[in-house]
Amino acid sequence: MSKETRKQLASLSFSEKLKLLEKLRERNLAIAAAREKLKKLREQK
């Protein structure tokens, strides 16, 4: 991520940052659900 984009993110209000963290949490939960399947696939390889 470029410095400029990071600056833009840093300049967001606290509530906007919280919203972003909520979205990240949802994405991480979706990925976590996929982890087990991925683990099994790796073990099979």
Place this chain on the structure above:
Amino acid sequence: MQSDGVIGEYAIGGAVGATFYLEPSATLDVDIFVTLPVPSGSSLLSLSPIYDYLTSRGCLVKSEYIVIGDWPVQFLPPSDDLEREAIAEAIETEVEGVSTRVVTAEHLVAIALRTGRPKDRARILQFIEQEAVNKTTLDAILIRHGLSVKWAEFKKKFDE
């Protein structure tokens, strides 16, 4: 995009790719390694077809990213054999019922080692601490791509 011929093979890499193996990351941007079909009569690779395809479907370009859904996404054509191999050997999985491909843990570590920024080194240490890599597979990749010396230096400096 793949079935429409806009991209060839692809795989999620970077911090989001690492999240498939490690603890959650607060990284916003999604790095997708992608092979691009070369138009007949041309030897130049261009990301324009990806941008055209996505912007025509309402996605916005924001600095170096294209925003898909809520997420800034960066499409990265492979820059070397290591990245080409990472795409070819990526693992297919599913996220919320949608099929996708993720770079293997071992390739993520090798790419991070080669890139070598502080955040890459931190990520490698996470992979090691969480025993999320197969050492035999990783060693083979490192040898194949001439990264063994760099790995030995990394281990000496950070993993003792």
